[in-house]
Structure formats: C-alpha cells, structure tokens
Amino acid sequence: MDTKENDSKLFTPGPLTTSLTVKQAMLHDLGSRDTIFINIISYIREKLLELADASPDEYTTVLIPGSGTYAVEATFSTSVPRQDAKILIIENGAYGQRMIKICQALNIPYDVISFGETERVQIDLVANKLKLNTYTHVAIIHCETTSGILNPIEEIGQLVYDHGTTKGSTVYIVDSMSGFGAIPVSLRNGHITYLISSSNKCIEGVPGFAFVISKRKHLLTCQGQARSLVLDLYDQYTYMEQSKQFRFTPPTHTMLAFKRALDELEQEGGVQGRARR
Numbered sequence: 001m002d003t004k005e006n007d008s009k010l011f012t013p014g015p016l017t018t019s020l021t022v023k024q025a026m027l028h029d030l031g032s033r034d035t036i037f038i039n040i041i042s043y044i045r046e047k048l049l050e051l052a053d054a055s056p057d058e059y060t061t062v063l064i065p066g067s068g069t070y071a072v073e074a075t076f077s078t079s080v081p082r083q084d085a086k087i088l089i090i091e092n093g094a095y096g097q098r099m100i101k102i103c104q105a106l107n108i109p110y111d112v113i114s115f116g117e118t119e120r121v122q123i124d125l126v127a128n129k130l131k132l133n134t135y136t137h138v139a140i141i142h143c144e145t146t147s148g149i150l151n152p153i154e155e156i157g158q159l160v161y162d163h164g165t166t167k168g169s170t171v172y173i174v175d176s177m178s179g180f181g182a183i184p185v186s187l188r189n190g191h192i193t194y195l196i197s198s199s200n201k202c203i204e205g206v207p208g209f210a211f212v213i214s215k216r217k218h219l220l221t222c223q224g225q226a227r228s229l230v231l232d233l234y235d236q237y238t239y240m241e242q243s244k245q246f247r248f249t250p251p252t253h254t255m256l257a258f259k260r261a262l263d264e265l266e267q268e269g270g271v272q273g274r275a276r277r
C-alpha cells in the first residue's frame with residue numbers, strides 16, 4: 001500500500017483522520033521494556049496532566065489498552081465499592097446510555113436523570129435531584145458526540161462537590177472522550193475525580209488505548225474493588241508507578257503515534273489552538 005497524505009477523510013466518532021507524520025511515528029518496533037518506550041509512557045502520563053490543568057501532586061494518569069469504553073468501564077468497575085454505593089448518571093444521549101449499560105453489566109446500583117438528545121443538561125434539575133437523594137458517585141458526558149452537545153461539567157462539578165455530608169466526598173466521573181484536547185477543561189475547577197478520554201479523539205492519535213486522569217487520593221482507596229482483572233484501574237496504576245510499565249502487553253505503536261500527536265497539538269497552540277480550529 002502507498003504512503004500518502006490523504007486517505008478519504010474520516011468523520012466517524014471513532015477513528016479519525018490522522019496526519020501522515022503521526023502514522024509515520026509508528027514505523028518502529030520497540031519492546032515493552034525498552035528504555036525509550038518507558039520514557040514515552042512517563043512523558044505521556046505527565047503531559048496529559050498538564051493538558052487537564054491537574055496538579056501532579058493531586059492527580060495521576062492511568063493508561064488502559066482498548067477503546068474509550070474500556071476505560072469508562074474500568075473507572076466504574078474500580079471506583080465504585082461493591083457495597084453501599086449508588087451512582088447518579090446524568091444522561092442526554094447515546095454515550096450516557098452506555099454508562100447505564102455498564103452499571104447493569106457490573107451490577108452497580110444507579111439512578112438516571114435524563115434530558116433530551118438535543119438538550120443541554122439543566123443545572124437546576126440536577127441540583128434538585130441531588131438535594132432529594134444521596135449518591136456516592138455522579139457521572140456525566142462532557143460532549144455528547146452524536147449530537148455535539150456540550151454539558152456544563154464545571155457547574156455540575158460544584159454541585160457534586162457540595163453534595164453529601166462532607167464536601168468533596170462524592171466521586172465525580174466525567175467522560176470527556178470527544179472534548180479533551182480540543183475543549184479546555186480544568187480538573188481543579190470542576191472538582192473532577194476521574195476524567196476519561198482516549199487516544200483517537202481530539203488529540204488525533206490512532207486507536208488503541210484510553211486514559212483516566214484520576215485523583216490519586218481516591219484511586220488509592222480502590223484496592224480490590226474492580227470486578228475485572230484487566231479493567232482494574234488501581235492495579236494498573238500501582239504497577240505503572242512501580243515499574244513505569246504496563247501490566248500486560250502495551251500498544252507500543254499506538255503510544256509512539258500518540259506522543260507525536262501530542263507534539264502536533266502543541267505546535268497548533270495546545271488546547272486553545274485546537275479549540276480555535
């Protein structure tokens with residue numbers, strides 16, 4: 001097959017068109033324990049914190065092989081205790097509905113507040129729902145990819161922060177799959193506990209892994225909670241901290257492409273620059 005700049009342009013919500021240079025970055029075979037590769041893992045983990053306005057003292061990045069949904073499921077699976085937990089899902093489209101399916105598959109007690117597919121999440125209705133009920137977790141989609149609707153995640157984050165008996169005790173999960181990298185987001189201002197995105201959305205890498213920017217203090221309380229071996233965010237994190245490596249075979253070529261995609265994001269002026277485009 002020829003190497004050319006343009007295949008047909010992709011406008012799908014999954015893989016998207018990547019630059020020739022991002023594709024070319026994959027033309028190397030690196031071993032999973034290769035020092036160059038290990039350094040790239042660390043670089044990517046740190047760079048993502050910077051893009052998220054997340055302090056490295058408070059947050060850490062966990063990389064999970066697979067598509068975005070793998071990381072959403074890993075986050076639910078790991079962060080929700082097996083007992084005495086209830087999650088509120090704020091839903092206004094296909095990806096919010098996928099969170100419901102994840103709860104059903106994992107047997108997680110949940111409640112849903114739904115809005116129309118072409119409607120933004122309404123803050124006052126969420127505030128009311130939170131006033132009348134107690135939840136240990138709240139989850140929302142940042143940008144509903146199918147409709148393009150942007151939800152007010154920072155305002156909702158403030159409500160979640162104030163919810164419950166102790167400020168900040170409610171876990172706030174944000175799926176920013178199709179927002180992160182192109183829409184500025186601040187984990188700090190949004191009081192976000194877990195923010196999820198993947199390699200092949202706005203950062204414009206190739207598919208193969210997803211990441212969860214996680215509040216370290218909470219993640220460290222999650223040992224043994226995951227309902228899965230591979231989708232265990234806690235285990236993946238502790239292993240990565242100790243060894244600087246993945247637990248199982250990493251998507252090496254995808255990581256090389258992603259490192260290059262991050263460089264190109266920076267050349268474009270970072271998140272602000274991409275947002276302008």
Ligand SMILES: *Cc1c(COP(=O)(O)O)cnc(C)c1O
Binds near residue numbers: 068141143144145
């Ligand atoms: C792409 C996307 C996902 C993940 O979908 P995958 O097919 O697993 O990559 C989840 N949420 C949103 C909002 C998305 O745009």
